[in-house]
Amino acid sequence: MATPVKVYGPPMSTAVSRVLACLLEKNVDFQLISVSMSKGEHKKPEFLKIQPFGQVPAFEDDGFSLFESRAICRYICEKYADKGNKGLYGTNPLAKASIDQWLEAEGQSFNPPSSALVFQLAFAPRMKIKQDQVVIKQNEEKLSKVLDIYDKRLGETQFLAGDEFSLADLSHLPNTQYIVSATDRGKLFTSRTNVGRWWNEISKRESWNKVVDMQNKSA
Amino acid sequence: MAAIKVYGSTFTTATRRVLATLYEKELEFEFIPVDMRAGEHKKEPFLSMNPFGLVPAFEDGDLKLFESRAISKYIAYKYADKGTQLTGGDCKKTPVISLWMEVEAHQFDPAASNLTWELAIKPLIGMETDSAAVEENEARLAKVLDVYESRLAQSKYMASDCFSLADLHHLPTIHYLIGTQSKKLFDSRPHVSAWVADITARPSWSKVLATQNKQ
Numbered sequence: 001m002a003t004p005v006k007v008y009g010p011p012m013s014t015a016v017s018r019v020l021a022c023l024l025e026k027n028v029d030f031q032l033i034s035v036s037m038s039k040g041e042h043k044k045p046e047f048l049k050i051q052p053f054g055q056v057p058a059f060e061d062d063g064f065s066l067f068e069s070r071a072i073c074r075y076i077c078e079k080y081a082d083k084g085n086k087g088l089y090g091t092n093p094l095a096k097a098s099i100d101q102w103l104e105a106e107g108q109s110f111n112p113p114s115s116a117l118v119f120q121l122a123f124a125p126r127m128k129i130k131q132d133q134v135v136i137k138q139n140e141e142k143l144s145k146v147l148d149i150y151d152k153r154l155g156e157t158q159f160l161a162g163d164e165f166s167l168a169d170l171s172h173l174p175n176t177q178y179i180v181s182a183t184d185r186g187k188l189f190t191s192r193t194n195v196g197r198w199w200n201e202i203s204k205r206e207s208w209n210k211v212v213d214m215q216n217k218s219a
Numbered sequence: 220m221a222a223i224k225v226y227g228s229t230f231t232t233a234t235r236r237v238l239a240t241l242y243e244k245e246l247e248f249e250f251i252p253v254d255m256r257a258g259e260h261k262k263e264p265f266l267s268m269n270p271f272g273l274v275p276a277f278e279d280g281d282l283k284l285f286e287s288r289a290i291s292k293y294i295a296y297k298y299a300d301k302g303t304q305l306t307g308g309d310c311k312k313t314p315v316i317s318l319w320m321e322v323e324a325h326q327f328d329p330a331a332s333n334l335t336w337e338l339a340i341k342p343l344i345g346m347e348t349d350s351a352a353v354e355e356n357e358a359r360l361a362k363v364l365d366v367y368e369s370r371l372a373q374s375k376y377m378a379s380d381c382f383s384l385a386d387l388h389h390l391p392t393i394h395y396l397i398g399t400q401s402k403k404l405f406d407s408r409p410h411v412s413a414w415v416a417d418i419t420a421r422p423s424w425s426k427v428l429a430t431q432n433k434q
Contacts, residue, residue: 052366053322053366066315067318068317071318093293100286100292100293101286101290105271152270153270
């Protein structure tokens with residue numbers, strides 16, 4: 001029996017939960033190893049060996065280590081192509097190109113403003129850090145513009161890269177989950193017809209429910 | 220008429236990223252300039268090619284794509300047997316290439332792009348450089364380059380001893396930065412400095428710089 005892969009980091013972390021969602025979609029056994037961010041474990045020399053930027057997650061598969069959640073997800077999909085959701089990263093080059101396009105859009109256009117809002121609205125209060133209203137307003141405007149584009153796209157296709165759920169949609173789950181369920185800005189998503197429909201569909205997936213469960217249990 | 224078309228502006232880092240890939244792969248293509256000053260990228264028909272209103276947009280026959288890093292990957296895989304091997308080749312290491320491509324996109328590019336804007340672009344268009352933004356982003360970039368320095372002590376290129384997309388993706392922004400005060404961040408790190416000298420000397424990069432926006 002293969003050794004389970006190892007994921008280092010707390011399930012609360014959006015980037016860690018991205019990897020967990022992917023592993024669960026692919027039915028790949030994993031071991032979650034805790035990293036205490038409050039104790040600064042992620043900045044210590046032993047951790048920096050496997051993630052030199054001092055961020056979570058880090059990942060190991062049978063001695064091979066990796067970091068950057070989207071690179072880890074792609075690796076999981078390639079290596080375990082025949083397991084679980086076989087179409088997650090596309091089953092042909094054209095499908096894959098479209099998924100990569102929307103993964104880049106997520107990373108470049110969606111992630112910066114949504115991450116800023118997740119930090120300001122969901123994490124800063126619990127960390128007793130003062131919210132920056134200017135940052136919140138700027139990023140809400142940026143995210144609104146991105147979601148207008150998404151709404152048009154999702155009126156043309158069922159999911160972002162096409163008519164099947166893919167890694168591109170999955171990559172949006174972590175930040176959106178926080179904004180919709182842990183802040184009062186959820187209507188950014190739910191008030192847009194197609195984005196709302198899409199969020200409903202992707203957030204109901206069994207794999208994502210398991211991740212949210214892990215997050216709630218570790219809180 | 221070439222099956223491959225690139226719509227963009229030759230001054231932009233993202234357009235150059237795609238052009239560099241096409242030149243490395245020795246592929247025929249048609250370059251169609253987009254008049255950004257006239258806001259062509261924010262209107263139809265360009266928006267149908269990239270709804271985010273960003274350059275470049277790309278076509279290969281019926282396939283249409285946007286996002287330079289997705290385009291370069293598509294080209295590198297589709298035309299794997301042509302020109303330079305950009306996805307590992309003899310050195311393999313595909314997941315490691317993927318890793319350093321993400322590092323470029325999420326760690327390097329945010330700070331490097333801000334500096335490019337402040338130090339290389341703003342002066343060209345008569346805007347004032349924000350020195351606080353420069354200081355902040357140079358500090359961010361320095362931390363990233365410290366990691367790069369350790370990495371490049373272990374292999375000649377980011378992922379392995381073979382040049383790959385992980386290196387190529389850095390070219391456009393590095394080109395701008397080494398023409399500014401931020402050059403010192405690269406020069407002061409010997410392995411990074413050697414790597415910069417190597418990748419910017421590639422013939423494909425000279426071809427990119429020679430490609431002009433032409434009607």
